[in-house]
Amino acid sequence: MNNRTLLLCSAGMFGALSFLPAQAQTTQDETDAKRLGTVTVTAQKREETILDVPLSVQAIGADTLENSGIKDVGGLVKLIPGASVVSSSSRGFETIQIRGIAAGTTGDGLTGYYVDDFAFGVPNLQLSPPARLLDLKQVEVIRGPSGTIWGQGSMGGNIRLITEDPTTDAFSGKLLGEYSTTEGGADNYAVDGVVNIPVVADKFAIRISGGYDELGGFADVLQSGQENANDSQGTNLRIKALFTPSDRLTLRATYWTIENEQGFNNAVITTNPATGLPLLEPAINGAGSVTNGPVDGFTNTAMDIGSLAVNYEFDAVTLISSTSYTTHELDFEAPLTLGFFNYNNDSTFETDSFTQELRLTNNDDGAFKWIAGVYYRDATIDSDIDFYLDGTDFLLGEIPLISIVGPLQTKSWSIFGEASWELFDGKLVPLIGVRYFEDERSSGPGLDRVTSLVRPKQSVTFDKVSPRFSLKYLPSDNTTVYANIAHGFRSGTIQTPSQVAAASALGVPAQEGVEPDELWTYELGAKFVSADGAFLFDGALYQTTWSDVQQPFGALSSVANVGDATIQGIDLGAAWNTPLDGLSLQANANIQSTEWDEVRPNITASLPFVTAGGELLAVPEQTFSVAATYERPVDVLGGSTLSLSSAYAYRSDTLQQTGGRTDDIKDVSLTANLKTGQGWTLGVFGYNLTDEDGATQLSTFAGNPIVRPYPRRIGVKLGVDF
Numbered sequence: 001m002n003n004r005t006l007l008l009c010s011a012g013m014f015g016a017l018s019f020l021p022a023q024a025q026t027t028q029d030e031t032d033a034k035r036l037g038t039v040t041v042t043a044q045k046r047e048e049t050i051l052d053v054p055l056s057v058q059a060i061g062a063d064t065l066e067n068s069g070i071k072d073v074g075g076l077v078k079l080i081p082g083a084s085v086v087s088s089s090s091r092g093f094e095t096i097q098i099r100g101i102a103a104g105t106t107g108d109g110l111t112g113y114y115v116d117d118f119a120f121g122v123p124n125l126q127l128s129p130p131a132r133l134l135d136l137k138q139v140e141v142i143r144g145p146s147g148t149i150w151g152q153g154s155m156g157g158n159i160r161l162i163t164e165d166p167t168t169d170a171f172s173g174k175l176l177g178e179y180s181t182t183e184g185g186a187d188n189y190a191v192d193g194v195v196n197i198p199v200v201a202d203k204f205a206i207r208i209s210g211g212y213d214e215l216g217g218f219a220d221v222l223q224s225g226q227e228n229a230n231d232s233q234g235t236n237l238r239i240k241a242l243f244t245p246s247d248r249l250t251l252r253a254t255y256w257t258i259e260n261e262q263g264f265n266n267a268v269i270t271t272n273p274a275t276g277l278p279l280l281e282p283a284i285n286g287a288g289s290v291t292n293g294p295v296d297g298f299t300n301t302a303m304d305i306g307s308l309a310v311n312y313e314f315d316a317v318t319l320i321s322s323t324s325y326t327t328h329e330l331d332f333e334a335p336l337t338l339g340f341f342n343y344n345n346d347s348t349f350e351t352d353s354f355t356q357e358l359r360l361t362n363n364d365d366g367a368f369k370w371i372a373g374v375y376y377r378d379a380t381i382d383s384d385i386d387f388y389l390d391g392t393d394f395l396l397g398e399i400p401l402i403s404i405v406g407p408l409q410t411k412s413w414s415i416f417g418e419a420s421w422e423l424f425d426g427k428l429v430p431l432i433g434v435r436y437f438e439d440e441r442s443s444g445p446g447l448d449r450v451t452s453l454v455r456p457k458q459s460v461t462f463d464k465v466s467p468r469f470s471l472k473y474l475p476s477d478n479t480t481v482y483a484n485i486a487h488g489f490r491s492g493t494i495q496t497p498s499q500v501a502a503a504s505a506l507g508v509p510a511q512e513g514v515e516p517d518e519l520w521t522y523e524l525g526a527k528f529v530s531a532d533g534a535f536l537f538d539g540a541l542y543q544t545t546w547s548d549v550q551q552p553f554g555a556l557s558s559v560a561n562v563g564d565a566t567i568q569g570i571d572l573g574a575a576w577n578t579p580l581d582g583l584s585l586q587a588n589a590n591i592q593s594t595e596w597d598e599v600r601p602n603i604t605a606s607l608p609f610v611t612a613g614g615e616l617l618a619v620p621e622q623t624f625s626v627a628a629t630y631e632r633p634v635d636v637l638g639g640s641t642l643s644l645s646s647a648y649a650y651r652s653d654t655l656q657q658t659g660g661r662t663d664d665i666k667d668v669s670l671t672a673n674l675k676t677g678q679g680w681t682l683g684v685f686g687y688n689l690t691d692e693d694g695a696t697q698l699s700t701f702a703g704n705p706i707v708r709p710y711p712r713r714i715g716v717k718l719g720v721d722f
Contacts, residue, residue: 035533036575037478041140042160044418045149045371046361051527054431054472054482056143056540056571058588062136067629067645067671069687069713071213073113073128073159078625078649078667080141081571081590083157086618087697088707089267091215091232092130092260092301093330098143099542100567100594100619101156101488101519104552104657106559108490112146112154115161116254117309118324121153122351123381123410124493127330130260130301131161132236135194135209138162143571144542145488145521148433148468149416151375155488155519164194165252166205166242172196173722176681178213180715183691184281186216186228188713203244210237218711219268221286222279223294229284232262252309257302264297265334267697267705273337282693282708287335287342291392295335295344302329313363320373322357336705343401346386353379367426372417380409386449387556402498402556406446406455410491412439418468426474433468443494455497462516464489478531484523490550492516495559503558507606510560517561519546538573551617553607553657562610563599567592567619582631589624609659618654618697625649639677646670656698663694665709679721687713 037051039059050059060079070076074094077083086095087105095105103110105126113120113129120129133139140160147154173195180188192211199205212235217228238256245251268282286294307324328351335344359373387402418433439462446455466487473481492514503510525540544567551562569592576585594616604611627647634640649667656662668690673683688709695706 036536036577037529037533043140043142045359051480051529054429054470054480054484054525055146056523056525056538058141058573060139060141062138065133065136065139068627068647069669069671069685071133073131073133076139076141076159079588080143081573081588081623082143082569082592084618084620084623084651084654085696090262090265090299090332091234093299094128095126096128097619098157099544099569100592100616101544101546102616102618103550104557104617106552106557107493107550109153110156110490112150112152112158114150114158115256115305116163116252116307117320117322117357118307119151119153119355119377120326121353121379122328122349123379124408125330125349125381129161130258130303132211132213132234132258133161134192134211134236135164135238136161137164144484144523145486145519147466147488148435148486149371149418151414151435152377152412152437155490163238163240163254164207166196166207166240168198168200168202168205168242171198174719176717176719178715178717180685180713182216182218183712185218185711186231188216188715189214205242207240208238217263219282219284221294222269222272222283223286223288229263230266230268232260234258234260248313250311254305254307256305260301262299265299265332266707267699268708269705271704285335285337285705287337287344287390289342289390289393292390295333297333297335299332300329303327316364317360317362320359320361324355326353327351328353342390344388344390348384349381351379351381353377367422368419370417370419374413374415376413378411380407382407400450403449404446404496404498405449406444408441408443408494410439410441412437414438429472431468431470431472435466436463437466437489438463439491441491441494448498458494458512460492460494460513462491464516464518478529480527482525484525486521488519488521490517492550493559499556499558502554502556503560506554507602508553508558508560509600509602510558514550514559515548515561517546517548517550519544534577536575540571543568551610560603561600562603564597565594565616566597567594569593584629586627587625591622592619593621594619609655609657615655617657620652620654622652623650634674637676641675643673643675658698660698662696662698665694665696666690666692667709681717681719683717685715685717
């Protein structure tokens with residue numbers, strides 16, 4: 001996207017504010033029922049309406065998640081303009097990007113994640129939470145750097161999962177069961193339940209939610225014929241307690257445990273690696289050997305979270321304390337064939353993370369508002385990597401190529417704050433924010449089991465000041481125009497000698513110590529809500545300059561600071577509760593371009609996909625989605641409501657590390673639900689109705705493995721509220 005195109009888009013976006021449809025006045029009850037601009041978000045760590053926040057922020061409700069068939073964080077990208085899945089190795093092993101900030105899967109995260117009030121992140125791996133999106137109140141998405149108050153990992157944006165609170169007024173619950181079929185694969189089952197238990201009236205309540213689901217596989221193992229071998233199962237249980245001993249003090253304690261197990265992973269092959277001939281159906285490369293037979297690959301993820309959030313309201317300020325302890329495990333065995341040889345990657349990554357945040361927010365409704373806080377994180381990832389050649393057919397046994405064990409630890413702290421002042425009767429609101437961040441990172445001692453060499457402990461410290469500047473202008477009660485300048489920073493890392501050696505073999509200059517990368521994003525946005533709140537428009541133009549990009553590459557995910565890049569784009573969104581009673585429409589779109597401005601010497605010669613003037617990897621140029629929901633009472637069934645929902649999402653092709661491109665991906669879903677006055681719900685649904693099977697990721701390994709969308713699913717569900 002060139003500057004002329006951006007200027008034209010800018011003129012069109014802001015000009016559109018002058019031609020939005022005028023809405024007729026309605027009764028107060030009708031207005032309240034349709035008012036979109038009053039949706040509350042916490043993008044600035046205080047409750048504000050979505051219209052008041054000078055950021056590109058989305059609020060995705062539980063009904064939208066349900067109607068779109070979105071069950072995990074990776075599925076959210078269908079609804080987020082400018083977002084896409086960078087890597088989806090398996091269930092619970094996913095990396096996503098927002099607004100073009102994508103750089104493989106190794107290195108600290110580029111998208112921030114919060115579950116309620118505490119941060120989730122795995123050191124040196126860009127993983128999203130492996131959570132099943134069950135019993136959520138809302139998902140909030142900030143597009144663009146948000147590290148000033150949301151912290152580490154938020155260079156591209158931030159996703160916050162807000163779980164439902166217990167209620168103290170009444171006992172309640174719900175139960176939902178699903179069954180569906182998979183095109184060309186096995187059947188699927190799920191059961192989820194929620195129960196809310198008041199313990200002490202107006203004081204104490206507990207909410208328990210959980211479930212089990214099984215997603216049938218659809219690919220057979222090439223070597224053994226094992227059918228539907230890439231099936232997966234997931235279990236989750238969350239217990240949340242709410243205690244309000246006084247009007248000023250609120251405590252929320254949560255325990256959440258999640259386990260996901262998948263056969264092999266999401267990669268399927270369409271070509272026989274032994275013959276080079278195309279396969280009639282996608283298959284799994286079981287590799288292995290004649291002697292030992294195919295390897296039964298798997299990918300398992302597990303997470304346990306314990307957290308405590310304490311809110312105390314003083315007269316002038318509110319004190320918020322958020323404490324969490326998280327354990328996360330990624331364990332996989334991935335067989336593959338390269339030429340005539342069979343290999344296997346048997347690796348485990350175990351993470352322990354403690355976080356603590358304390359912040360103060362002023363309670364004054366006056367012109368001056370501020371927030372200040374401190375944050376601490378102590379996290380360790382223990383890696384056990386075993387990549388070997390299966391030489392049993394040649395009487396050589398298993399030949400280790402990379403066999404390393406050792407920890408990587410990060411101890412970081414930061415102090416942050418933001419302040420804003422309403423000028424000219426609240427028409428103009430400048431905001432200044434800043435975060436000072438310091439991260440002491442250490443690696444080892446470790447052991448290279450191939451050479452029997454002990455890797456000594458290494459330490460390095462990174463620090464940075466990250467500011468944010470914002471100016472909000474309110475030309476009317478229904479319109480917000482804003483300019484935002486924000487800085488993003490990511491710590492460097494320490495990689496193994498094997499990773500450095502692998503990079504050197506490709507001719508890429510790499511070091512054990514990888515330098516940080518950072519960026520600046522400049523954004524101009526506007527929001528408009530019609531007088532009756534039935535129509536909401538949101539648009540933003542942005543440009544990001546990204547320096548010293550940490551780019552992983554190669555089979556061992558070696559990392560090097562490869563160069564500088566620029567990203568330009570536009571986000572557009574609209575929601576409309578139409579005059580036709582019960583009909584709501586939504587649309588989101590993004591157009592962006594990415595370009596390497598400068599690439600370090602020797603990089604392009606070895607990595608031709610990284611070249612000055614070329615585009616960044618795994619970033620689509622276009623994404624958009626449209627959705628419609630229609631609800632109406634069914635008089636013949638007294639007190640019943642029928643709701644119909646349809647959604648279409650599109651993501652353009654992306655450049656991959658192979659130099660090849662993925663396919664354009666189109667997703668169509670339909671749902672219909674009948675809810676009776678007695679609390680029963682009967683529904684039917686169809687996801688990926690066109691059975692899209694193009695590649696969403698490409699691999700360099702023999703047999704040309706790809707990741708494709710999950711095949712068409714058609715199913716039914718039955719639920720009851722009590």
